[in-house]
Amino acid sequence: xxxxxxxxxxxxxxxxxxxxxxxxxxxxxxxxxxxxxxxxxxxxxxxxxxxxxxxxxxxxxxxxxxxxxxxxxxxxxxxxxxxxxxxxxxxxxxxxxxxxxxxxxxxxxxxxxxxxxxxxxxxxxxxxxxxxxxxxxxxxxxxxxxxxxxxxxxxxxxxxxxxxxxxxxxxxxxxxxxxxxxxxxxxxxxxxxxxxxxxxxxxxxxxxxxxxxxxxxxxxxxxxxxxxxxxxxxxxxxxxxxxxxxxxxxxxxxxxxxxxxxxxxxxxxxxxxxxxxxxxxxxxxxxxxxxxxxxxxxxxxxxxxxxxxxxxxxxxxxxxxxxxxxxxxxxxxxxx
Numbered sequence: 001x002x003x004x005x006x007x008x009x010x011x012x013x014x015x016x017x018x019x020x021x022x023x024x025x026x027x028x029x030x031x032x033x034x035x036x037x038x039x040x041x042x043x044x045x046x047x048x049x050x051x052x053x054x055x056x057x058x059x060x061x062x063x064x065x066x067x068x069x070x071x072x073x074x075x076x077x078x079x080x081x082x083x084x085x086x087x088x089x090x091x092x093x094x095x096x097x098x099x100x101x102x103x104x105x106x107x108x109x110x111x112x113x114x115x116x117x118x119x120x121x122x123x124x125x126x127x128x129x130x131x132x133x134x135x136x137x138x139x140x141x142x143x144x145x146x147x148x149x150x151x152x153x154x155x156x157x158x159x160x161x162x163x164x165x166x167x168x169x170x171x172x173x174x175x176x177x178x179x180x181x182x183x184x185x186x187x188x189x190x191x192x193x194x195x196x197x198x199x200x201x202x203x204x205x206x207x208x209x210x211x212x213x214x215x216x217x218x219x220x221x222x223x224x225x226x227x228x229x230x231x232x233x234x235x236x237x238x239x240x241x242x243x244x245x246x247x248x249x250x251x252x253x254x255x256x257x258x259x260x261x262x263x264x265x266x267x268x269x270x271x272x273x274x275x276x277x278x279x280x281x282x283x284x285x286x287x288x289x290x291x292x293x294x295x296x297x298x299x300x301x302x303x304x305x306x307x308x309x310x311x312x313x314x315x316x317x318x319x320x321x322x323x324x325x326x327x328x329x330x331x332x333x334x335x336x
Contacts, residue, residue: 004032005104005178006086010039010076011094015046017228022054024097026061030105038064039080041071047094077203078196081184090178096227099125103224107178110218118156118215119208121177122224129230139223145169150219160212161267163205164258167274172217174204176225183214194260200253201246209257240286247279248298255302265303272299273308280307280314289322 007025011018025036036058038051048064055062063083071079081089088111092098100122107120124140140146149162149171162171187195187210195206211217251272258268265272276299283291292315299307307315 001033003035003085003087004030004108005034005088005090006037006084006181007034007104008037008039008077008080008084008089008091009094010041010073010080010091011043011047011051012041012070012076013043013045013047014094015043015050017095018047018050019054020097021092021094022051022062024099025092026054026058027101028098028104029101030108032108034061034104035084035086036062037080037084038062039076040064040067041073041076042067042069072198073201074196074198074203078188081181084181087181088178089181089184091175092225093175093227096175096225098224099226100222100224103220103222104178106220106222110220111178111180114218116215117153117218118183118211119172119177119179120218120220121172122220122222123150124173124176125223125226127226127228129228140169140173143169149217150221152218154217154219156212156214156216159217160209160261161263163208163212164254164261164263165268165271166205166254167270170204170208172208172219173225173227174207175227179207179211180215183211186214191260194257197253197256200249202250202253205250205253206257209261213261240282241288244279244282244286244288244291247275247282248294251275251279252298252302265305272303272305273310276303277308277310277314280311280318284314284318284321287318287321287325289318292318 009021009025011021022036022038028034038055040048040051051064055064065080065083077091088108090104103122110120111117126138126140128136141150146169154171159171184195184207195210197206200206254268254271258265276295279295283289283295295311296307299305
């Protein structure tokens with residue numbers, strides 16, 4: 001039988017957790033052949049060695065991609081995708097894990113039964129570990145803003161608009177999803193710059209947008225993914241400069257996607273107003289007036305607008321802080 005689903009495990013220097021991630025996918029028991037593609041982005045610890053030991057035990061399921069120079073998140077993801085043989089694609093970060101052993105089988109069943117569905121996703125459990133090692137957990141379904149997406153069928157256009165108008169969370173978590181590979185392959189052929197967006201440094205927003213543009217989404221009522229949040233990551237930055245960079249890349253990429261999919265800018269006010277204001281706040285916290293031109297250019301060149309009022313207030317305070325550093329009491333890490 002042909003491979004039905006390919007599950008990509010992206011990893012880099014995650015020797016402590018890669019075994020857990022692999023085992024969580026191996027616990028799936030779909031009635032079809034599937035494969036696990038391990039994309040190690042040139043780790044310098046024992047990550048690859050541990051992955052190879054699992055591949056030796058499960059040679060018919062696990063494939064480890066050959067070593068290569070560091071590709072970064074986006075490059076590594078799409079390199080792995082190009083090696084997948086399955087009709088459907090899922091993924092797991094090397095420090096997270098899949099839950100519910102029936103998840104893959106049930107997602108495949110929905111996709112097989114309805115060609116109008118492009119992606120099937122589940123609920124997600126977030127594990128947060130603070131600096132003292134204390135653990136708290138929350139389900140996405142406990143958040144009213146997320147729960148509204150948990151319906152048997154959600155029109156693709158609704159998902160697309162919400163994805164591009166995001167301020168914090170997206171309508172679905174890509175690692176909790178199984179999607180049709182053919183849609184992304186088609187988008188890569190006709191408009192690669194709108195799906196493999198290296199400048200965004202994230203893969204989920206462009207992929208979800210492409211899937212939503214091509215079909216509807218379906219929620220599978222199961223807790224299918226556990227997401228660990230500890231320390232710093234691409235979307236969980238601990239430095240003001242990195243958070244600024246993330247916001248700028250995110251909103252510039254979103255503007256490009258909005259134009260490509262014909263979404264009027266007026267419908268995305270929440271996104272660009274929140275993102276540009278948050279970026280301005282990071283400059284104020286970091287005391288980096290030298291980056292103000294970058295922020296202004298983003299609003300002007302990508303969104304064809306001036307900075308929102310909140311952003312302008314943050315920049316005014318930044319200029320005052322720069323001019324009178326010993327007079328104004330600067331609060332570190334206060335809320336925007």
